[in-house]
Amino acid sequence: MLRIVAGFEKVTDGEVWLGDKLVSSTSVFVPPEKRNIGMVFQSYAVWPHMDVFQNVAYPLRIRKVPKQEIEKRVLRALDIVHLSGLEHRMPSQLSGGQQQRVALARAIVAEPKMLLLDEPLSNLDAKLREAMRFEIKEIQRRLGITVIYVTHDQAEAMAMSDRIIVMNKGVIEQVAPPREIYDRPKSRFVADFVGLVNFLEADVLDKDGTIRIGDDLILKVNLPDGDHKRVIAAIRPEHIVMQHEGSGIGTVRGTVLRRYYLGDQIDYFVQTSGGEIRVTCNPLQGQFAEGDSVVLQIQHAFAFPL
Structure with missing residues (x-):
């Protein structure tokens, strides 16, 4: 689903709209680079030969953004993810949580309309994972952008989302706010998947x-x-x-x-x-x-x- 939204896969049926713009259907296809979407993968995909600044600046350099503007936007993105002062560290000098924040900063530095997160916390230990949940939620609030967050962790879904979509083998079982999903599940699968029962x-x-x-x-x-x-x-x-x-x-x-x-x-x-x-x-x-x-x-x- 994320690959379809991002434009890495073409749809065989249905449509994808970003705001009021049709970006994907059987007859329309807007390429990924023109959708203005940021994506964070499960494996951080942080380039080991670049320092933190270079990693985050990469999307802006590809777009040929002026040097002064790049510096300003990279420093702002690092401030948002609480990595100020670590611009010249190499990925090998960072913890798992810090590397994940670099990936987040790189995704938001180009000021995307939408952020796609594919189980970004699954490689972190339990305490760090819990702390990063609130970090990501706070970033979403500060930037005011739509985030689609894929997770198998029920607590993560409940804590972070405004709306949950529960999918079972590609079929949507229920779409609702977290409280409704938990208290009024529409199917046995949803009741069993979200919480103990x-x-x-x-x-x-x-x-x-x-x-x-x-x-x-x-x-x-x-x-x-x-x-x-x-x-x-x-x-x-x-x-x-x-x-x-x-x-x-x-x-x-x-x-x-x-x-x-x-x-x-x-x-x-x-x-x-x-x-x-x-x-x-x-x-x-x-x-x-x-x-x-x-x-x-x-x-x-x-x-x-x-």
Whole structure:
């Protein structure tokens, strides 16, 4: 998809518009160099024989931009990506995160209308990857340009985007803001791909959306279109409150099978009459031991066709 938008591939069907300009169709093709698009690849593609300044200046030199203008724009781009003062360093003297910033600076120095990022953080360690997410988002806000960012990292997508497109084997499953993708997924694939989720088979008790999981868990959900006697209920682990006692609609008794302490949260796996349910709890809200009898209060659930 990115290669089509950038102009590296021709379309066999459909159209690509940048703003109000048609740049690609079966009869129209604007070459990549005339689309004014910046691209950052998964492998940084930073030239090892050029210093930071020369790497970033390269697109401007190709366009024969005057020398003084090149210097001004390169220094501004390096300031935006927090690399001021490193103009004369060679790539071999830079960390992975710094090399990624050089690639970003090179992509934005020509002031593109659009920036395409192909999993640019996948080669970085976890802490640096998280820091760079916010850096890139801040750069996008400062420049005010459209960014298409391809990632398989759900947290990255949720943290950075205004709108998420979830694709499954080339087919778009859902287009929506992050909150809607997470809270109201349109398909089982989307629910499973974005965040953790429990899938449990359920009987439909009435058309108003009352369903029963196992022997005793009654929930209210929005039913999928069509006449269904059974559905798949989807419940996120953090949408469950676990306690020692409780009753009523949305509650179910169970036994803690396993627990995993992760520092900021504890993951529990609880056996209920409807199947095993994963629950995520804050350690400050109380802790449970393996073998404990507990009550789960389901706060939110959605349903998909079986």
